[in-house]
Amino acid sequence: MRFEGKTVVVTGAGTGIGAAAAGMFLDEGAEVVAVQNVSPAPHASRRVSMSLGNAESIASACEQMPGKIDILCNIAGMGADGNTPEAIIGVNFIGTRMFTERLIERIAPGGCVLNTASVAGRFWRSKIELVREILEMRRFEDVAPFWAAHQLEHQMSYALAKSAVVAWTMKLAQTHVRTGPRFNVLSPGFTDTPMLKRAFASANESVKQLAKSNNSISAPEDVARIAVFLCSDEARVINGADILADAALMATMNCREYAI
8 A cells, every 4th residue: 555654634634635535545554634624524544623714723733733744735725706815815825835834844855745726826927926925925914915905806816826826836846855845736627526616606607618518527536546646656756846637628728729
């Protein structure tokens, strides 16, 4: 078994990709610390509750983490629908970074950190000045003045948060390249999770049609298998990468945009 004797921390383990990944790590021999928020994690050796939008909750969860961690899978996230930009950037980037930075010293040199972004974060280069500002944020309270100053559309909050995750992960990989651990990003497309169902409830018809016509809605288990592989020793040369798991969604969009 690939993960026998290893300790794996999975956030977002209550539903969707996180729950599926936690189950796969367990099946392959890992000790799994499942970090949950609202939904109880169905697969776990041990469960810890945490809200990524609350600094005290993050600190408390870190106190309950093992002294040595082999793998950290940051899968928890928040969609744009029904949430404020402050919460979206706070949970998807600032809270995730707080949690990770508190645990980095516990992660074995040969271990890895896998962050979850989205196809929405693939355009970070075109938003680099805004992304740089987000990377400078250290507190949840930093988001509100940034948002007020730039007067951005609400839908940009999710894309910017995920863009920041991609850029931050690359910087972590560069910083730790000689000492480890490895840092990668997994960027799913449309995935059949509760978050997608909420998003589709308010999405325009063109988005829904793109997902359905391209047959690009993935099962959580399909994306979780990629996450588990990226955390395995088989992927030890993959470091600082942003891996798409989108069932050709970006390929379709690029072909349409560039007429190829």
